[in-house]
Amino acid sequence: MLETVLRHWDDAADWRALASRTGLTDAQLRNAVDDLLRLGYLQAERPSCGGGCAGCHLSSCEDMGLGRTLSLTEKGKHKSTAIQRLEKNE
């Protein structure tokens, strides 16, 4: 499951495309992403401004209800390439 997610990370333009390519449900993909984050293959950022501002409608920049932005780490890129290479050889 995790290897499949990394295998398709680069091809998939967005979350739904990734779910579709890997054949995972939203919940399964979320679990897989959490695992890959914990293992250091992915990195996540919460939309944040780093400081408050009077007049800003965001009570907390930590939770804007926007979800996280996810990208491959160096470890993730290396693994993704290795999986793809292995698949080609097979």
Added chain:
Amino acid sequence: MNRIALSGNPNIGKTTIFNALTGANQKVGNWPGVTVHRKEGNFTYRNQSYSIVDLPGSYSLGSYSEDEKIATDYILTGDADLILNVVDATNLERNLYLTMQLLEMEVPVVIALNMMDEAERYGLSIDIPQLECLLGVPVIPVIASKGKGLPDLVRTLAETLSLQDDDATDRPRCRQRRRGRMCTPATDENSVPIYEEDRLPHLSQMVVLCEQAGLTPSLWHAMEIYQGAMFPVPLEETPESLLEVRRTLAEDPTAYELAAIDTRYMRIHRVLSKCVIELHGRTAQLTDKIDAVVTHRYWGIPIFALTMLVVFQLTFALGQNLLGNTLDNWVSSFAATAGDALALTPLHPLLIGFLTDGLIAGIGTVLTFIPLIVILYLLLGFLEDIGYMARAAYVMDSFMRRIGLQGKTLISMIVGFGCNVPGVMSTRTLENRNDRMIAMMINPFMSCGAKIPVYGMLIGIFFPKVAGLMTFALYALGFVVAIVIAKLFSKTMFRGDSADFILELPPYRAPILKNVVRNMADNVLSFIKRATTIITVVIAMIYLLSVLPYGVEPYSAGSYLGRIGSFVAPLLAPMGNGNWQAAVGLVAGMPAKEGITATLSMIYAPGAGAGIQEALRTAFTPLSALSYLVMVLLYTPCVAVLSTVYTETKSAFWTIFMAVYTMLVGYGMAVLVFQIGRAWGLG
């Protein structure tokens, strides 16, 4: 006294079970050498005392985090006689991962299957006896929050511990026999998890090797080796079958890491496929169905646009027409009474003028838009809380990518809808400098909260019947202008490749009223704070300029204010606003955009803001009001934003560039709107 360790994922009711079992008999301390809390307590069942230790919540065992290390070390030391593994019935796949690891460790386990009520609501039907058979451990359904199933859980814990004392090797079968149930799968599937070897070559040999090397539990250690742990024997003692694995791991210690984890998940899938019906449940399917519509490639954006249109329409219907007008009447009455009272005091007329025309009229007018802000942020807070805004960001991100722009720019644009200062600051998350510069430069076109009073004032007067549509159109125009400029910059000044990322779709959730109200209250309080601090300074300056030189008629064209306005006004004539008052309003918006409303109120209707609507109807036409709104939307951002741009870019050039080019874009668009409108005979 038997000792039980409580293990499970975070936030699944572990502490609720711990508290329910131990009551007040708890001790809180720290785990040795770390600052992680350690809770220990006692409970008694049939005159037998049991000690229970609450292990830190973790998704897995191993050494990826401090919590994991503590839980793993504690279990491996064998201090606990039994592990009570709390599992969330609504997310079995994720939770059983930890269970698999516990089974690898060959420790006695009892599973508390929590949140059974939620699982039923999700449409999950779990065959618990079958699950017990497949995992080889007792599984007790509980609803910890309601205390349901806890007596059965305590009884099972006591029985399992007593059975363990009798015959440690026959634990699961004893339990099944006692309950009179028969396991349907082959008995060798019980007790120990069996993993496929296709992903982990020669796993069984690795287990044997660990056993021979004295590493127990051997399956756990074998899996650890595949996940990058040291080989337990020197190279010359490594069996031939494992030499290739050893070589691969020496080259890349993470070579089998994901395969090992996937192997556990494959086992979990096999187990769940035999004992869970409707694995992904009705609710999950409903989520997928909703997402298929609201994040649709073509329908997603129109649905988002329609949603925002409804938000703005409701904002004006409730916030402006229903509540705003009432507040406006109260403020006008208060201003009139205060004006009368101040006229009777021996204060200098200039000071009375400042208090009535400036503070009370200016700030009062700005504050009458509070209901608008209350309703708008209640609605936006609701959309945020249920998870819709994440979908909106998602569809817009897809759109941005399709037109060749960096999707992450969108995040800073959405932040900019609140305030452009954090909007500019949030561009820090963009790794690529060119992407960041584009995101920063287009952020002022996002209509910030400070512009809402101007919209409320002019739209309320000139376009009351289509107020929601007009507000939506302004927000949309700001967005479109930003996209066009971004595309232009990406092809000219800031060319380069963008970093890839995927925007997560978080699950939908029921809105929490407390969150929505707190979000709205924060916004209203910060709005009031600005209205009573920064705006006061702006008002004081405007008032001073309006009564100087000494002896001039206040708010006349002869005042310094009038002279400044008259100097700028001819430039604004092509956009239909060639009077000095309108020009002064825009100048007052440079320090802070709320200053525009306060200033227009002061200079068009001195005398506590009375008759402002009539005065504005005389000064503007609907078309000139529209071009003025476009100018307000797009022209140079406030000083706070420019100062943030300077801080972020460390460049006076880019700061001045932003101030100048946004002014030109705003002016150009306002002129375009007015001239096109006039050509169509709307003027």
